Amino acid sequence: MPKRDPTTPDGARRSLLVMWTIRRFEEALEELFARGVLHGTMHLSIGQEAVAEGVAAALDEGDFITSTHRGHGHAIAHGADLERMFAELLMKDTGYCRGRGGSMHIADVAAGNLGANGIVAGSMTIATGAAFSQMMQGTGKVVACFFGDGAANEGAFHESLNLAGIWSLPVVFVCENNQYGMSMAVDKATAGGSIVRRADAYGIPGVRVDGNDVVDVFRNTSEAVARARRGEGPILIEAVTYRYRGHSKSDRNLYRTVDEIEQWRKSRDPLDRYEARVIDEGWLTSDQLEECRIEARDAVRRAVEAAFRAPDADPADLVGAAYA
Amino acid sequence: MAEMSYRDAIAYGIAQEMRRDPRLVMLGEDIAAAGGVFKTTVGLLEQFGPDRVRDTPISEQAILGAAMGAAMTGIPVIAEIMFSDFIAVCFDILANQMAKTRYMTGGQVTVPVVIRTHNGGGARFGAQHSQSVENWCMMIPGLKVVAPSTPRDVVGLMAAAVRDPDPVVFLEHKSLLATKGEVPEGEIVDELGVAKVVREGTDCTIVALALMVPRALQAAERLAAEGISAEVIDLRSLVPLDTQTILSSVAKTGRLFTVEENPRLCGWGAEIASIVGHEAFWDLDGPVVRITTPHIPLPAAETLEDMAIPSVDRIYKEIVEVMD
Numbered sequence: 001m002p003k004r005d006p007t008t009p010d011g012a013r014r015s016l017l018v019m020w021t022i023r024r025f026e027e028a029l030e031e032l033f034a035r036g037v038l039h040g041t042m043h044l045s046i047g048q049e050a051v052a053e054g055v056a057a058a059l060d061e062g063d064f065i066t067s068t069h070r071g072h073g074h075a076i077a078h079g080a081d082l083e084r085m086f087a088e089l090l091m092k093d094t095g096y097c098r099g100r101g102g103s104m105h106i107a108d109v110a111a112g113n114l115g116a117n118g119i120v121a122g123s124m125t126i127a128t129g130a131a132f133s134q135m136m137q138g139t140g141k142v143v144a145c146f147f148g149d150g151a152a153n154e155g156a157f158h159e160s161l162n163l164a165g166i167w168s169l170p171v172v173f174v175c176e177n178n179q180y181g182m183s184m185a186v187d188k189a190t191a192g193g194s195i196v197r198r199a200d201a202y203g204i205p206g207v208r209v210d211g212n213d214v215v216d217v218f219r220n221t222s223e224a225v226a227r228a229r230r231g232e233g234p235i236l237i238e239a240v241t242y243r244y245r246g247h248s249k250s251d252r253n254l255y256r257t258v259d260e261i262e263q264w265r266k267s268r269d270p271l272d273r274y275e276a277r278v279i280d281e282g283w284l285t286s287d288q289l290e291e292c293r294i295e296a297r298d299a300v301r302r303a304v305e306a307a308f309r310a311p312d313a314d315p316a317d318l319v320g321a322a323y324a
Numbered sequence: 325m326a327e328m329s330y331r332d333a334i335a336y337g338i339a340q341e342m343r344r345d346p347r348l349v350m351l352g353e354d355i356a357a358a359g360g361v362f363k364t365t366v367g368l369l370e371q372f373g374p375d376r377v378r379d380t381p382i383s384e385q386a387i388l389g390a391a392m393g394a395a396m397t398g399i400p401v402i403a404e405i406m407f408s409d410f411i412a413v414c415f416d417i418l419a420n421q422m423a424k425t426r427y428m429t430g431g432q433v434t435v436p437v438v439i440r441t442h443n444g445g446g447a448r449f450g451a452q453h454s455q456s457v458e459n460w461c462m463m464i465p466g467l468k469v470v471a472p473s474t475p476r477d478v479v480g481l482m483a484a485a486v487r488d489p490d491p492v493v494f495l496e497h498k499s500l501l502a503t504k505g506e507v508p509e510g511e512i513v514d515e516l517g518v519a520k521v522v523r524e525g526t527d528c529t530i531v532a533l534a535l536m537v538p539r540a541l542q543a544a545e546r547l548a549a550e551g552i553s554a555e556v557i558d559l560r561s562l563v564p565l566d567t568q569t570i571l572s573s574v575a576k577t578g579r580l581f582t583v584e585e586n587p588r589l590c591g592w593g594a595e596i597a598s599i600v601g602h603e604a605f606w607d608l609d610g611p612v613v614r615i616t617t618p619h620i621p622l623p624a625a626e627t628l629e630d631m632a633i634p635s636v637d638r639i640y641k642e643i644v645e646v647m648d
Contacts (some may be wrong), residue, residue, distance in 0.1 A: 019422070041330070064397065091593055095430070096429070096432070097428060097430035097432070098431075099430075100427055100430045101429060103429040105429065107428075107432055109432040109433050115429060118419050118420075120415065122420065124389070124392065126393040126396070126421060127393060128393060129390035129394040129397075130397045131393070132390050132393065136349065136399050137399065143393075156416075157465060159644075160386060161386045163381065166381065198611060225512075318464020321427045323426070323468075324431075324434045324489035324490050
């Protein structure tokens, strides 16, 4: 059973809340970074919220995800606690990883999030192994493996899809094609011109979805998850989306135009589109939309404030977590 | 008590653990019907079936990544990398994923994987199938590293490695496979990080690992004929490192020699020399001497390979020269 169905009134409220929460969470991070209270680097997924939510909503409680360096949205959509996430980013002892991970390594294993990963395609073989484990234990659980268009050109992509294919593992590979691998445009980086068509090479289904339409992502992922749960093997989903912000905090967007970014933002924004849809379909009223926005904003505010009050990561236990 | 080859002890030790833990799975290339390229897994497919003794494609990243994902979610794995040189092909999974994940997640997960691999030279295989890579592994925080020198220790250390919650690299020496030794009846379980004094002596300490242990013992015999009483320590485990046994021996003998098959730079003996220099400086009656393979890729020709790897003759000569 999907955790929530964004095409029902109750599901729409919850999905919209998740998507607004992701956006407000990352906007808050930007602000904290600009104020100099948040350090290191981070990779924002603003503009890609529909992929995280469309996939996570289609999973059941107890299903697993693996995530990427651009993973805040995945964690939130899969049930992470905002305060613990902020605490991790603010290097606090109460953070998910007690300050040992930071932005690129948030994991929430109790919720089934096996972790973000700082290596491009780094989580793909791990997701494959987690799926193998589900098959061996007969749990009926499924693994959703997020990765980017850049990861599709890593060797680990090939090894993972091949192994998942021959063993028919319950894993849904979700490529978030946000058009750029750092600065390199996807069409310049992809021989054959298509990521999704690579599924053919492994004898598995491939489906291209509108990654800025949470309903399209949800429906296709739900089918993929159901199929994987039935033991019919892996699937490759390519979700076409767009990242509004630079690759990381050092990116000045020199490889694309402001017009291009604005065009996506104005005409294809996943929140604008879903809100319009929700009203059209009569799933929610405009008052309810506003309530969602306010609830997300307030939840983020409360979480930041609480995280600030938490104690810093504790140097007294610097080496403790390296070995069991 | 039964005499057994080092080669047979590997499958014997694995079988002991697979009987004990029905979750335990093996992944690797040609390990099932073929019984392993070095015949170290003969009979395991027949005993435990194709689900638990799994041939994989030639995909080293997928082997280790799948092992890790499975281990994080309830299925401990013994993964085989056919030749230890091939660790370089999947170094990301070893060095960035398995080794770091426990720490990066603040201790949320453990990765109970044993990475078995055939290490070392002497078989005339050339540089890409012969290197001693224990120093590659030892330098990675988060890994444990084990290298047995006898059939009995293969069994005892295999059990310790499998039962350890952290990833353990288990180095099986190719040139020891045909050697034989006594293996006591019944379950054998050793502790990681415990060295063995395999010959007692009073004039100097020789610390050795894997194939270098029998060579150091033979050299010690010849030294005895010259009136030099050498104590020989079989290190068995590099991480954790049994510094106490080394320091106690040096306190007694006042002289330290390391015999290392790894290329000289950053070999494990350098670390031990540093520890002894720091903690037992006043116990030393002379400089620490490292007897190693030169800093070169290993050559294939017998005349060259035998010159490169420390031989009994070279160990003897280098020690006699300094002890005179």
